[in-house]
Structure formats: structure tokens, C-alpha cells
Amino acid sequence: MPHHFFPAQYSTLSSAALQTHLIESYQLATDTTCRLLIRNVSDTYLLENSKNKYIFKIYRNAHRKLEEIKAEVALLNALKAEGHSVSFPISDQHHKQVQQFKAAEGLRNGVLFSFAEGKVIHDLDQNHLDTLGKSIARIHQTTATIKLADPRPSFNFQTTLLEPIATLEPHLKDMPEELDYLKEISNRVIKKIESFDTNSFSTGYCHYDLFPKNFHFDEAGDITFFDFDFAGYGYLINDLMSFLNHYFFHQLNNVITKEQAAADFNAFLKAYQQVRKLTADEIEAIPYLGICFHIFFLKFFYDNFDDFSNPFLTPKFTRHRIDLIRKWETMYCNF
Template sequence: MNPFPVYDSRLSASHLGTFLQPRYSLDARLQCRILKTGINHSYLLNDGDKKLVFRLYSYNWRTKTEIEEEIRLLKLLNENGVPISYPIADATGSFIQEIMAPEGLRFGVLFSFAEGEKIRSFTDDMHFNIGIAMARFHQVTQNLTLERVTYNVETLLISPLQRAQTFFAAGSETMTFLKTSTHQLVEKLKEINLRDVRTGTVHLDIWFDNMHVTPSGGVTFFDFDFCGNGWQALDLAYFNVQLFNTEFDADEYQRKLQRFLEGYETIVKISEEENRLIPYLAVSLWFYYLGVQCQRFDDWGNLFISEDYFKRFIGLIQKWCTKHELFA
């Protein structure tokens, strides 16, 4: 009897550890356990002397070329002293493992473990250090182009709207809001003065879940799965809006944001045009990740695609737009 086809599988951690141990010349004491699931699966490896993280990309999520470009970026950042979790080659010098899972060929990469821990609420000084780390990343990657997605009006707004249309009725409150807001954002982004906006590589997912902080306040970024090309102010907008969503006290939000920006500008200055653009990019990123949630619906079921979620989703956007006087 042939196995039934699967959409996605979770590989046995113990068997994966056995597979990886000789390839990376790791200690025989190696222990492997699942660390995080989602679009990709991450496994924590511990051989007694060190910790490592193995990311197993979902089937058909990233091409081999896209992963190679992510590795190229991370090697460049590591060589320039940017605090990131970096890729590790196996005993043959290869960075990418190919694993035939039940659903098909999946790729995997081993990464260094980011020292410290995840912290949901950062101190003011930690925000300052995060700003420095992001600016160093942007400084190294300004004008760099990867063979990966370019984040622009099409990828941030038009494509996500098309994906959302497969989930919501044309005349629904949600679709009406998405269509109207997308049209307004498209028009606003057409007004960008490109001479005063830096382009290059962006992370597009820098928030507390993708960084570790040490007791001394050191910051390490990881999970560059969404890295690509675009306006570097996108990363500023994304971090800003994540802070807005997690700091409910308005004064605390403003103070921590200011410290983050002060840290950033010790390395790179933010132009007036970039500052003007950030609130619009933040809403665009909300819509972009809505498109990802629709695209990868089977990874989460209906967790994000629900009436209750969208009431909160729309409420947050409207609160943000009111604060920044957008579309007034």
C-alpha cells in the first residue's frame, strides 16, 4: 500500500540528529530537538560543547538559489562584524543539506546559535543597541542586490490583495477596507522621492521573536528567511510598528522608539523622506504579511483568517493611521 501524499511533515528530531552528526563532525553526544515550527522548522542541536540551530525549509517555500543568496548575505554580514546568526558549512564545505521528506525534496542549513535569549519587552538601552545593529546591517548592505524578491508596490500591496480575494467575499467589510487602503497606499508610494531613500538588502522581520539579547544588552539577529531587496526604511517601519503593537503605553512606546532611532543614527542618518515614508510602509507591511498568511494558510489553519482576527487587524491599522494622520 503506497503512503498517502502529505502537504507537510515534521521530521523526527532524533533521526535528523543522526543524519547531521557525521556531516558536521559533531560530538557523538549530540542531542536534537524541535525548537520551532511554522513556515519552516527549526531544530536545536546540542553536543555538550555548543548549541547550533538547523533550519529545515518547507517544501517548495524557497528555491535553492534563494537560499544560496541568503547564505551569501549572511556570510557578508558576519565578515563585516554585524551581529547575526551565521551559516555553517559541513565537512565537505557545503552549506545546504538536501533531505527527501515524504512531501518531496527539502533544503536545510545549519546556523550558529545566537547567544542570549528572547525578550518580549526591551529596555530603553536595548532599543538603542537594536538600532545600532540594524544600522550596521543597512550600512553593509546598502545598494546590495540579491537574487531574491524585491519589495515594491507589486509585492507589498497588489499581490497580497489578490491572495486575500480568495478568502473574502468581494463586498465584505474586510475586502472593502483592504481594497480602499491598498489603492491609497499605491498612490502614496508613487510619490516617493527615490533620491532620498536608501535601497539595498532588507531583513523585513526584525522584532523580538527574531533576535536574542544577552544580559549585557548585546543583540544578535537571526531568521533572514524574508530577506530581499527594497527600501531599507522598510526595516525601520517594521520594527516601529511591532513596537507600537507591543507597547500599549503611548509614552513608553515613544520613548523606546526614540532610543531605537538614536542608536540607529549613531551609524546612519535617516533622511526626511524616509521618515515621511515610514508610516505608509508600516501599513504596507501589515498587508504584505496578511498575504503571506493567506499564501501559507495550510501552515496555520484558520488562526489568522477569522472574523475576530480581522476586527483586531483593522482596528490596529486604523489606530496607527489616526496616530500618523494618514489618508486624512
């Protein structure tokens, strides 16, 4: 049979070819190297030379359409313009911030980002928590006031509870108890949050993945945020909720005591409120949004099974993730 071009679903762009292309497009130093760091939700490459480092991210079209990428770029440009410390998009010699590549599966979009100096710190001390809380509050002061021209995801009951459970129903056909639990607890979450004065809740663009893996501290204690891939519009306390997940997993892994976790999160909240005040209802609602977060990401794993979650989205994993929701409910919620 004659050989012919066969369509692909998810290709990996050559580091060597990207190196040549990006050096030319961005007029980088000729000693710049390029290597693949992560083949994951998106593909991430590290570029470095004797003076600078950069991160180049290639998005999957099935995960992020061009309009969503343009919105992420615009959000980061706005944050940089306001003086926030974020990994920001870099323009090429033609002033473009989104590159396009004709890959085997079709067009793929990529963005070159500044490198976030420093390192991930999982065990945050009081200085780290103070810096983190105040920095996120300042970012929220900006993201509460801007409107992006292009769409980003919205975080609400429809997108984090109702749609995910409807999508997951075929996946859970052999797990009726787990499906019933998700339906039942989503109804309780909706009723609980509707009992709060949500009209007083601040809304805007939130990171929605505020784990220590997505911000670096340098030796001077300064912070830089990155990976705004899941950034979307919703209650700003969603960011405080996603950070609370750090302590949830830390406790489950026996890294920290329940008492210390509570003290650390409260220190973070105190620092945040030195810049932006929260209502009592906003603070009380944080844990209930955590259930939305876990159900949202279970749908994400399911939606991206072909390209991302195929190795681990087994019945055992699914039951484990739903069991995490039960543990979260026990640890944080009071219906």
C-alpha cells in the same frame, strides 16, 4: 487493499534521524542531541552538546525555493564576513551549507546555523535601543552595497499591496466592506509615498521582521540577529517600520504608554542616525510602509493556509487583522 506509499503535503522530519545525520555530516560531538523546537513557517530544531548549541532549520518548498535559501545563506555569509553579529550558516565536512532531504512530500532543504547567545528582551531600555539602532544601521551599510546572485523577495507596491489584495479577493468575498477598505487605503498609501522624494531613499536587503523575537541580547549587552527568512530587497526603512510594529502591539496590549513608545522609538531612530543619516522624507514614510507590511502578511497567511495558518485563518481572524490596519492608520498615519 494493498498498502502503498501515499504522497504527503507537509511531513515532520524525525529528530532522532536528524541527530544521527547531522552529527555525521557536521562532525559534531557524539553527545549532541536534537529536538524539534517549532513546527511553523519552517521547522526549527535545537541541537546541543556539552560545549555548543546550534539551530537547524528545515524549509518548506512551498514557502522557500532552493534559490531563495541560497540567497539567504549568501546574505548571512556576507554579513558575517563584514563583522556583523548574526546567526550564520555552518558548513558541513564537505563544505556544503544547504542540506537536502528526501521527505515524504519531496526534497526539503535545511541549514545549520550558529546559536544566537542571550535572550529575547521585549522591554528594551536605552542601552538596548542604542545598541539595536547602531547595529541595524551598520548592517544596512553592508546590505545597501551587495547584490546577491540568487533571488530574494522584493518589497514594493506590487508585492505588498496590489498582488496581496488581488490574491485576497476570493478570501474576502463575504467581507465586502473590508475588501473595499484595503483597496481604498492601498491607493492612499501609494499616493502618499509617491509624494515623497523616494529617489533619495536608501535601498538594499532588509530583514523585514525586526521584532525582539528575532534578536538576542547577552549578559554583556551584545546583540545577535537571526531569522532572516523574510529578508528581501526594498527600502531599508522597512526594517525601522517593522520594529515600530513592536511598539504598536505593545501599546495595543497596554504594556507601554503612547508617550513612552514614541520616546523609545525615537531613541532607536537617534541611535540609527548616528551611523546612517535618514532624509526627512524617509522618516515620514516609515508609518505608511506599515500598512504595506500588514497587508503583505495577511496574504502570507492566506498563501500558506494548507501548511501553516489553517488553525487560525478564520473570518474572525481576518477581520481582526484588517482592524489592526485601521488602528495603525489612526495611530501613525496622516493622509
